[in-house]
Amino acid sequence: MEMIESERAIAVRAAHGNAAERVVLVESLSDRVSEQFTLTIPAFRVNAGSVVAVIGPNGAGKSTLLAHLFGERSATHATVRVLGCRAGALPVRERQRIGVQWQEAGYNERYLVRDIRSLHERAYRVSRPEIFDAFDLGPLARSRFGSLSSGEKQRLQLAMAMAHSPDLLILDEPTSNLDPRFTQVFCRLLADMAQSNARFSCLVITHCADVVAICDEILMLQAGSIAHHGPRNTIIRQQFGPVGCSFTGLADARREVQLRLTRGGLSIHPKTIGQTLTVHGGEALRAAALDAARDLPLARFALWETGAADLLESINHG
CATH class of the missing domain: 3.40.50.300 (P-loop containing nucleotide triphosphate hydrolases)
Structure with missing residues (x-):
């Protein structure tokens, strides 16, 4: 190694x-x-x-x-x-x-x-x-x-x-x-x-x-x-890219988020825990996530630079 x-x-x-x-x-x-x-x-x-x-x-x-x-x-x-x-x-x-x-x-x-x-x-x-x-x-x-x-x-x-x-x-x-x-x-x-x-x-x-x-x-x-x-x-x-985002809401809203992101040509690896959909990706995800969240009945939307918390979260939740 x-x-x-x-x-x-x-x-x-x-x-x-x-x-x-x-x-x-x-x-x-x-x-x-x-x-x-x-x-x-x-x-x-x-x-x-x-x-x-x-x-x-x-x-x-x-x-x-x-x-x-x-x-x-x-x-x-x-x-x-x-x-x-x-x-x-x-x-x-x-x-x-x-x-x-x-x-x-x-x-x-x-x-x-x-x-x-x-x-x-x-x-x-x-x-x-x-x-x-x-x-x-x-x-x-x-x-x-x-x-x-x-x-x-x-x-x-x-x-x-x-x-x-x-x-x-x-x-x-x-x-x-x-x-x-x-x-x-x-x-x-x-x-x-x-x-x-x-x-x-x-x-x-x-x-x-x-x-x-x-x-x-x-x-x-x-x-x-x-x-x-x-x-x-x-x-x-390498594991996540530079950008992370999450969308918390009912199932219909989360499905619409995924549709909007994929229609934008992004290759995403979504993960859902409870009512929260989490997505990581490259810099293009930053603007795409803002567009995907617009006008949807979400309880919470967050956007961040990836860091140590993302790595540990992946260990805890696979």
């Missing part, structure tokens, strides 16, 4: 030549998880400077891939390396360059939040208090980890993963259990890390369009295999 780099990663490689680091390397990975499921990844890498979203339906193999990166699973003949070291066998110096938030990880339930934070301050040369403040962890300082809500635990784990300004961030559904306020806080922090350090790299499993929009590459898994891998905008344009 062709290896594809983001613009940021290409810039890093141009600046550092062949010494530009492959922060994640997976080759010849075949892991038969069960009789019904095998994860197969012939080749995949994350170069320094890449921010990669790992997406796909439930059961696609995202968590299994993460388990291999953490050394929790292994496969004969596979090569899985993180920061140049065998996965699960990184020396302390390299582990300190990584920030991890993993759904399956946690802390002793009796530990106070302030004590967990102090662990971070002792473990790393850098421990940025503004990251903990951004996730509003101060009021929770005297709370025990076991008493926290799922959202509060997530905020603490994200702060612990991000506060030492790691070179590589590996995240497992970071916005899971976060309310909209802290989802936006996380997205802002991630974007700031990517913009302030050209060598910063991130691999993030996510179902959140706002997170995907920050990433410059996408790895889409489907039934244990790589369905797509490449620059985010390239994949979105």
Whole structure:
């Protein structure tokens, strides 16, 4: 499979030549998880400077891939390396360059939040208090980890993963259990890390369009295999074109919309969910959709530039 780099990663490689680091390397990975499921990844890498979203339906193999990166699973003949070291066998110096938030990880339930934070301050040369403040962890300082809500635990784990300004961030559904306020806080922090350090790299499993929009590459898994891998905008344009539109109304109105669009000579791939017809296409769709919606009894009409939300919607609804 062709290896594809983001613009940021290409810039890093141009600046550092062949010494530009492959922060994640997976080759010849075949892991038969069960009789019904095998994860197969012939080749995949994350170069320094890449921010990669790992997406796909439930059961696609995202968590299994993460388990291999953490050394929790292994496969004969596979090569899985993180920061140049065998996965699960990184020396302390390299582990300190990584920030991890993993759904399956946690802390002793009796530990106070302030004590967990102090662990971070002792473990790393850098421990940025503004990251903990951004996730509003101060009021929770005297709370025990076991008493926290799922959202509060997530905020603490994200702060612990991000506060030492790691070179590589590996995240497992970071916005899971976060309310909209802290989802936006996380997205802002991630974007700031990517913009302030050209060598910063991130691999993030996510179902959140706002997170995907920050990433410059996408790895889409489907039934244990790589369905797509490449620059985010390239994949979105290839799958959907630059324009999306939707028409919400009764069946007769939706049928008339399709007739008007096809009479205009457009080749369309409509999808209907409930009372909403969604169509994607090229620039010609923009004017055609406006004409098709005119004078029809529609409850709602929307027109947009395609983006991460379209990609995730296609995963959720096929």
